[in-house]
Amino acid sequence: MTKSELIEVLAQAQGQLAYRDVELAVKYMLEHMSQALATGERIEIRGFGSFSLHYRPPRVGRNPKTGEAVELSGKYVPHFKPGKELRERVNDAYQRSLLSQEVHGRDKAHEEVARESA
Amino acid sequence: MALTKAEMAERLYEELGLNKREAKEMVELFFEEIRLALENGQQVKLSGFGNFDLREKKQRPGRNPKTGEEIPISARRVVTFRPGQKLKARVEAYAGGE
Numbered sequence: 001m002t003k004s005e006l007i008e009v010l011a012q013a014q015g016q017l018a019y020r021d022v023e024l025a026v027k028y029m030l031e032h033m034s035q036a037l038a039t040g041e042r043i044e045i046r047g048f049g050s051f052s053l054h055y056r057p058p059r060v061g062r063n064p065k066t067g068e069a070v071e072l073s074g075k076y077v078p079h080f081k082p083g084k085e086l087r088e089r090v091n092d093a094y095q096r097s098l099l100s101q102e103v104h105g106r107d108k109a110h111e112e113v114a115r116e117s118a
Numbered sequence: 119m120a121l122t123k124a125e126m127a128e129r130l131y132e133e134l135g136l137n138k139r140e141a142k143e144m145v146e147l148f149f150e151e152i153r154l155a156l157e158n159g160q161q162v163k164l165s166g167f168g169n170f171d172l173r174e175k176k177q178r179p180g181r182n183p184k185t186g187e188e189i190p191i192s193a194r195r196v197v198t199f200r201p202g203q204k205l206k207a208r209v210e211a212y213a214g215g216e
Contacts, residue, residue, distance in 0.1 A: 001163070002164075006162070010147055013151075017140065022144075025136065028129060029126055029130070029148055030166065030167045033121065033167065034166075034204075036121040037205065038205075038209055043122075045149055046123075048152070050120070076210060077206065078168070078199070078205055086153055089156075091194045093158070093195075094159070098193075
């Protein structure tokens with residue numbers, strides 16, 4: 001799902017809002033979140049997850065083209081930790097899909113046996 | 119201090135002129151639709167911010183940290199986040215200091 005597809009779904013769910021407002025709302029929310037992280041603030045969304053910054057210490061890297069060593073300074077990178085509800089919903093749906101594949105496979109095998117013995 | 123849904127809704131109310139209920143619903147629904155897509159096995163790509171990807175993990179040996187007992191961690195699907203170039207660049211500039 002892309003950002004524009006997300007906007008589409010939200011606009012359909014919030015039919016009373018103009019499409020343009022939904023588009024702006026998504027833009028504002030993502031900007032608000034980016035801004036928070038860019039100023040070192042965490043984001044905590046219950047049931048979804050939290051975003052924080054992880055520090056990467058300075059290191060000596062290499063220019064892949066020339067092989068030359070380059071000093072890279074320490075930096076922060078965004079990190080996301082999925083919340084309990086998101087983790088469980090994603091994994092539960094996955095387990096159900098695995099189970100239905102298994103059952104489906106078994107049904108097929110049964111059909112074949114039935115066909116062969118007929 | 120951390121950014122929460124309440125503050126995000128407040129911003130939509132102040133800057134976009136949605137009423138308080140609409141703003142709250144919008145924020146709620148925004149995260150719910152992302153969850154639903156991921157639940158349905160769909161990757162979510164938010165350009166300028168980042169991608170929420172799905173990864174399948176094989177079963178691996180685990181241990182009950184309390185008892186030390188060995189219990190396998192079953193195969194599962196997990197969500198990972200890959201920040202986009204734009205977000206990475208903005209965060210990289212953060213010097214720390216809090």
